[in-house]
């Protein structure tokens with residue numbers, strides 16, 4: 418199976434080409450440059466290096482959230498359009514699972530984490546079981562303080578992973594002490610090769626209805642729902 | 658390879674996701690428009706993050722519908738075109754990303770199109786354009802007088818210094834309790850009332866061709882608030898008629914002034930506000946007395962609002978000039994024509 422995997426859910430961008438379980442090419446960029454400008458040229462470059470054309474692919478695997486809203490939309494739109502236009506299989510994998518897959522050789526609970534501002538984070542809980550990465554608590558938008566309180570109750574070792582972990586390291590240590598473990602800066606970046614591995618067994622989804630998992634309503638919708646009932650207002654988008 | 662030139666065009670600059678197939682720059686084979694108005698009505702205006710999310714939901718569906726309705730396949734296409742600005746960056750990025758991906762996947766040239774050029778070239782579906790021509794571009798985001806000196810060559814000769822005309826409609830509409838977008842309803846009420854309030858015609862009669870609508874908007878809001886404070890009820894129809902008369906007067910006067918300074922044989926009225934009946938009537942009447950030889954071209958309502966067919970028409974001109982973009986194409990939210 419020939420897989421293209423892509424993740425632009427945060428500042429780092431990672432793209433990989435995997436054929437029959439082997440990574441042929443992988444590139445991770447961690448410069449602050451717009452994903453819009455660099456994603457497709459990188460895909461093109463890596464496919465060329467792999468001696469493949471886009472139509473030769475079987476499957477596109479994309480990190481579909483949570484993450485930066487604009488970033489998610491770049492990879493998800495690229496993935497769903499590519500899959501739709503060339504009739505390839507499409508698979509969405511949690512961008513938190515993608516990060517968690519970078520924490521190897523640990524029995525700890527793995528907590529991938531992204532800054533969601535105002536002391537909130539996007540986070541999930543994962544664990545390796547017989548070589549498979551298991552999601553033990555769903556990805557969600559949560560106050561950092563609440564997440565740390567829940568983890569303290571578990572009384573199990575926890576490995577934190579993700580580019581934003583450094584920002585919260587002091588707060589995490591203060592709350593969890595020796596229970597908290599951290600990975601190095603290289604493992605903290607998403608690696609699309611791992612994303613491809615996670616996505617090679619997953620069931621494909623239809624591209625037309627595929628959207629990012631934002632895990633948060635927009636602020637406008639949240640405020641509107643405080644005083645309105647959602648019923649009777651749909652459809653919000655109509656073909657005219 | 659087919660003899661026909663077929664452009665698959667994308668438009669997602671604001672709150673419409675649209676994909677079209679245009680043949681030879683003049684024939685619309687399909688023009689799928691998914692409008693989000695019903696969603697943004699909840700908030701009284703377009704919320705950029707909500708708009709971006711809807712575009713992602715819609716984009717591939719619109720592509721497939723556009724190809725199916727046009728009865729063409731990817732193999733038949735000559736090029737892919739997309740609006741890359743101006744507009745909301747998050748919205749623009751969905752069309753740009755999808756268009757780039759389709760072009761890349763099918764080894765097709767990618768044509769970047771200025772959204773404003775698209776609005777002007779919507780007129781090409783009505784009749785052939787004669788250069789040089791003058792375009793009055795009026796929409797929710799823009800109010801500009803543009804000289805089109807040759808195919809695809811644009812120069813701004815006048816523009817709004819603050820609010821766009823359409824924006825002013827939405828703001829005073831809110832004061833009248835009209836849900837977003839207000840243009841159509843204000844236009845309807847205006848036809849039932851009289852210009853009794855005589856709001857200011859800002860910059861009218863000045864030597865330049867620029868516009869200003871924020872003073873008019875403030876005068877309108879102050880009038881209504883003052884009446885509220887003294888417990889007086891003003892006639893909504895007269896308010897709408899007075900507002901519309903002020904907007905239309907300035908648009909018509911400045912257009913006539915532009916025609917005096919820049920002799921052309923064709924005037925194109927472009928953008929969403931071109932659907933306004935009051936503007937159409939006043940402009941036609943003014944031309945009949947002052948410039949009877951000038952041919953006014955106003956696209957049908959479906960083509961004055963945002964749609965991808967107009968992007969396909971503008972792309973036809975760019976294709977002839979071989980103006981292509983590569984896979985690094987990005988959205989340019991503040992893209993504009995050069996000032997003359």
Ligand SMILES: [Zn+2]
Nearest residue numbers: 776796962963
């Ligand atoms: Zn427009």
